[in-house]
Amino acid sequence: MLKVNFTGSLKAVALGWLVCSTPMSIAHADALLDEAVAFNGTILHLQSDAPGLILGAVRGGETSIMGFGETQLGNGITPDADTILRIGSITKVFAGEMLAHAVARGEVGFTDPVGGYLHGRLGEAVAKHPPIRLIDLVTHSAGLPREVPRAESPPKDPFATITHDAFAKWLETEQLQFEPGSSIAYSNFGFDLLSAALSDAGGMPYADLLDERITRPLDMTDTGFDLIEATADRLMTGHAPDGSPLPDVPSGSVITGSGGLRSTASDLLRWMQWHLDHGGPDKEVRFLDHAVYVQRDGMKTVLAMDESGRMDAMGLGWVAMASDAERPFVLQKAGALQGQMSYIAFAPEHGTAVFVSMNQFDFASAYAMTELANGLLANLSGY
Incomplete structure (x- = not known):
């Protein structure tokens, strides 16, 4: 203490x-x-x-x-x-519990690739990479960066340019930082992919779910x-x-x-x-x-997890x-x-x-x- x-x-x-x-x-x-x-x-x-x-x-x-x-x-x-x-x-551990609910209901499996739950451009972009499992996303072990580079947002709406299109653009042009499951590195990006996947699996907007x-x-x-x-x-x-x-x-x-x-x-x-x-x-x-x-x-490596x-x-x-x-x-x-x-x-x-x-x-x-x-x-x- x-x-x-x-x-x-x-x-x-x-x-x-x-x-x-x-x-x-x-x-x-x-x-x-x-x-x-x-x-x-x-x-x-x-x-x-x-x-x-x-x-x-x-x-x-x-x-x-x-x-x-x-x-x-x-x-x-x-x-x-x-x-x-x-x-x-702390929002992330709500997402973790949401994954537990989805697994308990049989909607998803921990080792399911996230690409199977993301459609359109984002799903196609994820498919270009080695399979990223839902369990990789929720444990920060997916090989994704902490944040996705994006355009500057207006001060009154600083998260406006965090979009699924920005996620897709990164996945289309960049390589994963490490093989999924081999290291741990803190990633906000990964948890937003997780909530998008759970929304699809649950059949409603994530906030409603x-x-x-x-x-x-x-x-x-x-x-x-x-x-x-x-x-x-x-x-x-x-x-x-x-x-x-x-x-x-x-x-x-x-x-x-x-x-x-x-x-x-x-x-x-x-x-x-x-x-x-x-x-x-x-x-x-x-x-x-x-x-x-x-x-x-x-x-192999653990980054930004011990604060x-x-x-x-x-x-x-x-x-x-x-x-x-x-x-x-x-x-x-x-x-x-x-x-x-x-x-x-x-x-x-x-x-x-x-x-x-x-x-x-x-x-x-x-x-x-x-x-x-x-x-x-x-x-x-x-x-």
Whole structure:
């Protein structure tokens, strides 16, 4: 866990802040969980330069969520469980679960080539390459670049030029970076191909499919790709490294697998409760979703996978960290987009989960955020 030594007035400030912190929105009875969230959230907010942050945790079916600071610098509004924020690449583990749903329903197989689910120019372009399987896409082992080179987008719509035509153009003219399945290298491109394929297999737009299979059954009413006007006053504003606020921009219709989702701490920890369940009608989906499919051992190269803790294996978008003397087995994923950085992790065998988000790009704070969250998860799991 992140360690901070308080002395003198700083300690007094921290303790005063801790006394003033109160849980947001979700009622529960675990006072020790409240204390752990309040204390760790206070430490992280004091150490970071972010205007605001949200920290939440689940243990034994109980949930605690607390907000610190401001949703936008200077606005005086404290974030809470229902504050809407961009979760960036945490979107990828939703895509991983969507693949698990599709496999459980018999719509696709993990080792199916993606080209069989992509039509038109994009499908023809994929077919020019060695077969890329769905499992390669969801484990970052498909040989695709992180991003596809594209034309510059207008500032108010920065993702507008991320298109399926841009994907097809790259696939038509370039070679894969490595043979699928031989290495691991982080790829947003791969996850957007995955969501396009799952949309085809499911017979409806990906956003509708996600609503039908994940968010609506769990009453995750604030999780989706578009900002609803009625909820705009609950929005967390992201900030650039210099502290200036960044505008809210549309996600577009293509980055549905890689990073376009918005959500709230309340919705995400409700989702974590689903992950920590061991029964019910979705137990087959959970079984598929919590497995690991690609071991680090044996890969020729591993790139850009260790920022939130060393990757020992890859699951369905989840970064798997093996248990050791200091932590349980953990599935985790970080995300950053438009001045917001978030991290979610859970220990399936211990009934514990942690979510944290801050609203300013600051990579030193990002490392501190994930270190603290991993430490908190270990502590809540009895380590």
